[in-house]
Amino acid sequence: xxxxxxxxxxxxxxxxxxxxxxxxxxxxxxxxxxxxxxxxxxxxxxxxxxxxxxxxxxxxxxxxxxxxxxxxxxxxxxxxxxxxxxxxxxxxxxxxxxxxxxxxxxxxxxxxxxxxxxxxxxxxxxxxxxxxxxxxxxxxxxxxxxxxxxxxxxxxxxxxxxxxxxxxxxxxxxxxxxxxxxxxxxxxxxxxxxxxxxxxxxxxxxxxxxxxxxxxxxxxxxxxxxxxxxxxxxxxxxxxxxxxxxxxxxxxxxxxxxxxxxxxxxxxxxxxxxxxxxxxxxxxxxxxxxxxxxxxxxxxxxxxxxxxxxxxxxxxxxxxxxx
Amino acid sequence: xxxxxxxxxxxxxxxxxxxxxxxxxxxxxxxxxxxxxxxxxxxxxxxxxxxxxxxxxxxxxxxxxxxxxxxxxxxxxxxxxxxxxxxxxxxxxxxxxxxxxxxxxxxxxxxxxxxxxxxxxxxxxxxxxxxxxxxxxxxxxxxxxxxxxxxxxxxxxxxxxxxxxxxxxxxxxxxxxxxxxxxxxxxxxxxxxxxxxxxxxxxxxxxxxxxxxxxxxxxxxxxxxxxxxxxxxxxxxxxxxxxxxxxxxxxxxxxxxxxxxxxxxxxxxxxxxxxxxxxxxxxxxxxxxxxxxxxxxxxxxxxxxxxxxxxxxxxxxxxxxxx
Numbered sequence: 001x002x003x004x005x006x007x008x009x010x011x012x013x014x015x016x017x018x019x020x021x022x023x024x025x026x027x028x029x030x031x032x033x034x035x036x037x038x039x040x041x042x043x044x045x046x047x048x049x050x051x052x053x054x055x056x057x058x059x060x061x062x063x064x065x066x067x068x069x070x071x072x073x074x075x076x077x078x079x080x081x082x083x084x085x086x087x088x089x090x091x092x093x094x095x096x097x098x099x100x101x102x103x104x105x106x107x108x109x110x111x112x113x114x115x116x117x118x119x120x121x122x123x124x125x126x127x128x129x130x131x132x133x134x135x136x137x138x139x140x141x142x143x144x145x146x147x148x149x150x151x152x153x154x155x156x157x158x159x160x161x162x163x164x165x166x167x168x169x170x171x172x173x174x175x176x177x178x179x180x181x182x183x184x185x186x187x188x189x190x191x192x193x194x195x196x197x198x199x200x201x202x203x204x205x206x207x208x209x210x211x212x213x214x215x216x217x218x219x220x221x222x223x224x225x226x227x228x229x230x231x232x233x234x235x236x237x238x239x240x241x242x243x244x245x246x247x248x249x250x251x252x253x254x255x256x257x258x259x260x261x262x263x264x265x266x267x268x269x270x271x272x273x274x275x276x277x278x279x280x281x282x283x284x285x286x287x288x289x290x291x292x293x294x295x296x297x298x299x300x301x302x303x304x305x306x307x308x309x310x311x312x313x314x315x316x317x318x319x320x321x322x323x
Numbered sequence: 324x325x326x327x328x329x330x331x332x333x334x335x336x337x338x339x340x341x342x343x344x345x346x347x348x349x350x351x352x353x354x355x356x357x358x359x360x361x362x363x364x365x366x367x368x369x370x371x372x373x374x375x376x377x378x379x380x381x382x383x384x385x386x387x388x389x390x391x392x393x394x395x396x397x398x399x400x401x402x403x404x405x406x407x408x409x410x411x412x413x414x415x416x417x418x419x420x421x422x423x424x425x426x427x428x429x430x431x432x433x434x435x436x437x438x439x440x441x442x443x444x445x446x447x448x449x450x451x452x453x454x455x456x457x458x459x460x461x462x463x464x465x466x467x468x469x470x471x472x473x474x475x476x477x478x479x480x481x482x483x484x485x486x487x488x489x490x491x492x493x494x495x496x497x498x499x500x501x502x503x504x505x506x507x508x509x510x511x512x513x514x515x516x517x518x519x520x521x522x523x524x525x526x527x528x529x530x531x532x533x534x535x536x537x538x539x540x541x542x543x544x545x546x547x548x549x550x551x552x553x554x555x556x557x558x559x560x561x562x563x564x565x566x567x568x569x570x571x572x573x574x575x576x577x578x579x580x581x582x583x584x585x586x587x588x589x590x591x592x593x594x595x596x597x598x599x600x601x602x603x604x605x606x607x608x609x610x611x612x613x614x615x616x617x618x619x620x621x622x623x624x625x626x627x628x629x630x631x632x633x634x635x636x637x638x639x640x641x642x643x644x645x646x
Contacts, residue, residue: 127619128595128636129609130453140616262601272451274597276622276638278585281613286452290604293463296450299599304629311627313451313634315599 001040002030002064009033017245021046023055027062035063042102044073047082056085066092070102072323074114079323100301103320108159108248111268114321117238118249120266121158122258123151124285125273125310131282132255143273146308149179151252154271156183158248160209160241164257165192174202175252187246191237191257199224209244211237234264255287263289268318270299274311324363325353325387332356340568344369346378350385358386365425367396367405379408389415393425395646397437402646423624426643431482431571434591437644440561441572443589444481445581446474447608448596448633454605455578466596469631472502474575477594479506481571483532483564487580488515497525498575510569514560514580522547532567534560557587578610586612591641593622597634 002010010033012025023045027034039045045055045067059067067086072095073079083093103110111119125143126132134140155161155177167173168190177183187207190197195216197203209227212218218228227244231237241249251261261267272285299315306312325333333356335348346368350357368378368390382390390409395418396402406416426433434442448466449455457463478484478500490496491513500506510530513520518539520526532550535541541551550567554560564572574584584590595608622638629635 126453127616128593128622128638130449130607131616134616135613142616259603262603267601270451270601274636275619276625276636277619278590278593278609278622278640279614279616279619280582280585280609280611282607282616284453284605284607286601286603288603290458291602293450293454293457293465293602293605296598296600296602299451299601302599302632304627304634306627309625311634311636313597313599315451317601 002026002034002037003040004030004033004037009037018051020052021055023058024052027058030062036065037063038066038068039064040068040097042070043106044069044071044078044080044082045086046073046075046078047085048077050077054082054085056082056089059086060089060091064091066094068094068097070097071099071106074110074321074323103322104301107269107320110321112242112245112247115242117235117242118159118246119268119320120238120249120251120261121154121269121271122251122261122267123154123271123273124252124258125275126285127275127277127279127282129278129280129282130284131279132285133283134279135281135283143275143310144308147273147275147310147312150273150307150312152177152180152183154250155186156180158186158250160187160189160246160248161250161252162189162191162257163203164253165190165194165197166256167253168192168197168201168203172198172201172203174205176205186250189241189246189249191253191260195221195228209241209246211240234260234266238266255283255285258285259287262286269314269316271312271314273307274313276309276311325349325357325360326363327353327356327360332360341374343375344378346381347375350381353385359388360386361389361391362387363391363420365393366429367392367394367401367403368409369396369398369401370405370408371400373400377405377408379405379412382409383412383414387414389417391417391420393420394422394429397433397644397646426645427624430592430643433644435565435568435570438565440558440565441482441569442591442643443561443572443574443584444477444592444594445574445584445590446477446594446596447575447581448598449608450598450600450602450605452601452603452605453607454602455608456606457602458604458606466598466633467631470596470598470633470635473596473630473635475500475503475506477573478509479503481509481573483510483512483569483571484573484575485512485514485580486526486576488513488517488520489579490576491515491520491524491526495521495524495526497528499528509573512564512569512572514576514583518544518551532564532569534563557584557589561589578606578608581608582610585609592637592639594635594637596630597636599632599634 010026010030012022047056107119175188189209193213195212195218229240302315333349333353335345370379430442498511512532516536518535518541552563625638
């Protein structure tokens, strides 16, 4: 966003990998009015020739006077050099303004660029006695309409959405984004070690990924246009998703998939809806590992929100990569 | 509380059954300044000769002009007659001011007088994956110091505190109120159908109640000064506690006791601490009944509070008896 005398003279966002960065769109809109303006950016401007030319040079050329940066770019090709270049050219640079919000927004990008794998967000809805479903039943509705609407916003925001073979078999979900204006669908990712899911299931739409074992027979899926990703274990699967460009993964599976990710230490963030009702017997969101209470994993940056009748608690299990 | 020209001229509270009511203390303090004053009372003034003389007459005699009442008294001997008497004597009466708060404060009194049994409050602390303890472990600390302090406030407020034989055996708890200035200890109530708990356990202090089966051998407890309450089932046990004058019972037991009360439909209110951490395998607060998600019991009057690092969610499963 470019601001001149308290007036926004240009704004932009980065639409997709390979497209111009937000700075370029904002500068185009501002035209001559960029001269002497202040630029507000969530991510440090790039200074390297990647898929697009460096934003530092565009800002300098346009005569921008001051750049306010929320967070540095962890990409080793930028990593403070963008800021250094702007300062060398005589621009004033302010760093770290609203950094926590920016980091959360950029968690996927940062995970992918520094660890080569997506940021993994586990989402589940449970009753106030900690049950995600009753025994011997499909996924009955645990939480409210408001919670489902919020989930749709997340589906729109995150790159991919993961479920296990059990969920595909039990619910045959479409895993699309519904009710979000101009919403986009996440890539469906099905973890199915034995590649036994019905090839006719609704989940196998364009962009779908089957994550399966190294020696599973998956020719039927390949024939149906599904990307088949073979991995020996979950870290390998996440690495493969990273190579497909998936920077953020929303886990919406049942206890089996959630527990596997959690036990492997691969959940980065959790978002939990708690419905104010009591069930009794039922399925727990996590069933492993077996460990002492003192070893339970604490969340950081916890948020608590009343959402319709429910409570939404979110928090991080990993640190968002900074630089 | 008595107010004259925006100044509090007298205040009081009802210290215990058989003692004078709050109105009497407030009138004593106000003396002549009660004339023309407004009285604010949480409960409708009594108009019958019970263990104490009627408060309506005291208010009228003192020349109080206006009475603001939060809630009517469900005692059939009062039940609106107190208000009627005041109005007949020419006093202005305003009803229902801050009634919800008053009802919650009086839940125990109201349950005992209308149903002959205590108001039952289930309290537990669980992780964000719904576990109250790890498997094969005693009660590890789930929640924070702030949550434990709040629990101590509740122990000070409620009449009695219930645990099961398993908790006595595993933890040998004292079940006292600690860290509350001028705090009082609740009566410890142990549900132990077979009367097998160690007679030397710390819980058997003055006022303790053993709730046991009709034919259990409990002479050792009787010899130790413990009140032995024999009941065929939980409703019978609660009725017996009501006869002992217990108007409110805080359930602090483990999943066995909690589940028994919940499955019998005998939990009136829940207070749940949720610690923002994930455990994995562990014990669930409730293990029965087995029922469909659609049959889960919704809470009413839900409150959500951030308490230290934890979230406290409370709500009612029964309606507080009004009149």
